[in-house]
Amino acid sequence: MNTATSERSWLFDPALLKLVHQCRRLIQSEFGVKLHLNEANLEEKLAEYAAKTRSRHLVHTWEVLKQRVPELEAPDEDETLKTYRGQPIAEEPAQKRASEEEDASRPRHNKVIYRGRVVG
Numbered sequence: 001m002n003t004a005t006s007e008r009s010w011l012f013d014p015a016l017l018k019l020v021h022q023c024r025r026l027i028q029s030e031f032g033v034k035l036h037l038n039e040a041n042l043e044e045k046l047a048e049y050a051a052k053t054r055s056r057h058l059v060h061t062w063e064v065l066k067q068r069v070p071e072l073e074a075p076d077e078d079e080t081l082k083t084y085r086g087q088p089i090a091e092e093p094a095q096k097r098a099s100e101e102e103d104a105s106r107p108r109h110n111k112v113i114y115r116g117r118v119v120g
Contacts, residue, residue, distance in 0.1 A: 010069045019065045026058040
């Protein structure tokens, strides 16, 4: 038996399949993307669109599906990342932020020249 088939054995449950179809319909109506049941990364795409959606119904349906299928409860790395307008942003290293704060507290060492004269 194929490994992808054995991993998705939960799709043979009619109640779970109904939830997946409901998620697919909501994603298609909101984003215009048609997800197929035989896609290799169906679970990842469902989770991705559920995170992006404005529909409470899709979020609720996805949460119910995750509760019933323990394999979908994989810890997401994206949850620890900060997002800006739905896109993940990289966290600055703490050392770089500390050096920037020190630079802001120190006086400027370069010369400022205005109209040929040194100012400040």
